[in-house]
Amino acid sequence: GLYLLGVFRSQRPNEPPLDKGIIPWLGYVLDFRKNSSEFLKKMQRKHGDIFTVLIGGYYFTFVMDPFCFGAIMKESRSKLDFRSFASKLVLQVFGYKPIKASQSTMHALSMKHLTGDGLNLLTKATMGNLQKLMFSKPSSREEERPWQEDSLFHYCYNIVFRAGYLALYGTESHRGVDNEEEANERDLIHSNQLFNEFRKYDRLFPCLAYSMLPPKDKLEAERLKRFFWSTLSVRRSCQKDNVSGWISDQDQFLAENGVPEYMRDRFRFMLLWASQGNTGPTAFWLLLYLMKHPDAMRAVKEEVEKVLRENGHEVKAGSPPTDITRDMLNQTPLLDSALEETLRLVAAPLLVRAVLQDMSLEMSNGTEYVLCKGDRVALFPHLSVQMDPEIHPEPHRFKYDRFVNPDGTKKDFYKDGKRLKYFNMPWGAGISICPGRFFATTEIKLFVFLMLAHYDLELVNGEEEIPAIDISRWGFGTMQPVRDVHFRYRRRF
Numbered sequence: 117g118l119y120l121l122g123v124f125r126s127q128r129p130n131e132p133p134l135d136k137g138i139i140p141w142l143g144y145v146l147d148f149r150k151n152s153s154e155f156l157k158k159m160q161r162k163h164g165d166i167f168t169v170l171i172g173g174y175y176f177t178f179v180m181d182p183f184c185f186g187a188i189m190k191e192s193r194s195k196l197d198f199r200s201f202a203s204k205l206v207l208q209v210f211g212y213k214p215i216k217a218s219q220s221t222m223h224a225l226s227m228k229h230l231t232g233d234g235l236n237l238l239t240k241a242t243m244g245n246l247q248k249l250m251f252s253k254p255s256s257r258e259e260e261r262p263w264q265e266d267s268l269f270h271y272c273y274n275i276v277f278r279a280g281y282l283a284l285y286g287t288e289s290h291r292g293v294d295n296e297e298e299a300n301e302r303d304l305i306h307s308n309q310l311f312n313e314f315r316k317y318d319r320l321f322p323c324l325a326y327s328m329l330p331p332k333d334k335l336e337a338e339r340l341k342r343f344f345w346s347t348l349s350v351r352r353s354c355q356k357d358n359v360s361g362w363i364s365d366q367d368q369f370l371a372e373n374g375v376p377e378y379m380r381d382r383f384r385f386m387l388l389w390a391s392q393g394n395t396g397p398t399a400f401w402l403l404l405y406l407m408k409h410p411d412a413m414r415a416v417k418e419e420v421e422k423v424l425r426e427n428g429h430e431v432k433a434g435s436p437p438t439d440i441t442r443d444m445l446n447q448t449p450l451l452d453s454a455l456e457e458t459l460r461l462v463a464a465p466l467l468v469r470a471v472l473q474d475m476s477l478e479m480s481n482g483t484e485y486v487l488c489k490g491d492r493v494a495l496f497p498h499l500s501v502q503m504d505p506e507i508h509p510e511p512h513r514f515k516y517d518r519f520v521n522p523d524g525t526k527k528d529f530y531k532d533g534k535r536l537k538y539f540n541m542p543w544g545a546g547i548s549i550c551p552g553r554f555f556a557t558t559e560i561k562l563f564v565f566l567m568l569a570h571y572d573l574e575l576v577n578g579e580e581e582i583p584a585i586d587i588s589r590w591g592f593g594t595m596q597p598v599r600d601v602h603f604r605y606r607r608r609f
């Protein structure tokens with residue numbers, strides 16, 4: 117028992133500094149849970165760029181030196197395993213138990229459908245959905261362009277979620293209803309209901325992942341899980357049109373490998389989370405930063421208008437919502453930089469690997485450490501890279517052109533005079549890097565393109581401060597604000 121509580125563990129030669137905290141077994145779990153970023157900052161000040169801390173029965177070695185990231189991300193799976201940690205979380209949070217053999221095929225299927233020609237199809241579908249969602253209300257007479265007010269976080273999350281969901285999970289079949297309009301109407305209603313339930317789950321997510329839900333919320337989380345398993349189920353999906361290859365091929369692969377139907381329903385819920393949980397919040401922050409920084413808004417808007425003009429899409433009174441292609445999205449270095457800058461500020465994943473055999477790790481100052489079998493290695497790039505003032509001067513400021521040179525090429529970043537490979541890591545890295553990053557970028561850019569091309573936007577309160585981030589969500593991807601922000605929009609022409 118004492119051994120399990122970690123009482124006998126001490127730092128051996130060549131191991132990173134060890135800090136077990138004062139509570140046996142639990143170690144620093146409460147400090148970590150309360151504010152992971154503050155806790156890690158404190159530990160980094162105390163121990164330096166590598167340290168091992170006890171958190172809820174597990175020893176986590178945090179590596180804060182970005183020059184070691186490559187070695188960790190590229191280490192063979194026989195030494196550092198990404199799956200075992202992720203599998204436990206996925207089972208706890210989505211009820212899904214991954215099968216062993218599936219990973220490389222699943223990855224290949226994601227690459228097939230979320231890049232290249234597959235991405236072209238998804239871009240078209242998302243574009244169509246955004247047009248339906250954003251311009252479905254008949255516009256009032258042209259000379260009247262009333263302002264509409266909304267909450268920015270809710271507005272962005274709602275629209276981007278629904279456009280992405282309908283593109284991936286398919287739309288109402290026209291055959292089942294009398295006409296196309298009715299099918300579209302049903303899609304709009306259904307996707308809105310799904311979003312509202314998703315937000316309820318989203319709010320419970322951090323406590324659920326830490327197994328810290330109070331009993332009432334636990335019941336609610338169970339109810340929501342069942343709702344999603346059933347709403348996204350294989351059976352219901354058969355009645356839909358336009359289900360993406362990303363969903364259908366992965367499902368077919370699982371079915372061929374003997375995964376039962378109820379487990380495949382759960383898998384779909386997990387994919388919904390992975391694909392929709394970060395994109396909407398990122399779109400929110402990007403639009404908010406643009407609204408708070410008029411120089412950035414002006415530059416990005418000019419770029420958007422130039423691309424539209426050069427591709428023969430002048431937006432004027434009465435023109436239908438613009439069709440934006442992938443080709444057009446490739447001509448926007450300033451918008452790309454503004455998006456990357458947004459992700460630098462608000463994306464904060466925790467990247468964890470289990471150590472399967474003792475292995476050595478060399479730091480950039482030449483010191484070598486042993487990482488112990490059974491421990492976990494963790495990276496938190498938000499703190500160690502994205503907010504490092506040496507890499508990104510004035511790290512708390514939004515600088516829309518931080519990542520781009522005046523000639524449109526990408527900037528390089530340095531630390532200690534050496535060029536960095538990992539200077540922004542919103543998508544993770546290595547084998548577990550987000551396979552949806554190109555689609556996510558496309559969705560956000562399509563949404564922002566349409567917003568800027570068709571609407572005037574302003575904050576209801578021009579003096580509004582940028583809201584603080586909700587610190588309970590460190591480690592789970594894009595951060596969310598503690599409160600929403602009111603804004604208004606109206607047709608430009």
Ligand code: HEM
Pocket residue numbers: 202226230387390391392394395398463465466467468542543544545547548549550551552553555556593594
């Ligand atoms: C702004 C939006 C997004 C952000 C910031 C984001 C970020 C991430 C991160 C940090 C990871 C985990 C990497 C790791 O643990 O090493 C991840 C995994 C994943 N993401 Fe994304 N993601 C986004 C959007 C998407 C979209 C749109 C899709 C799909 C259409 C997607 C699909 C996935 C999948 C399937 C995984 C799991 C990969 C695996 O287990 O190997 N993501 N994402």
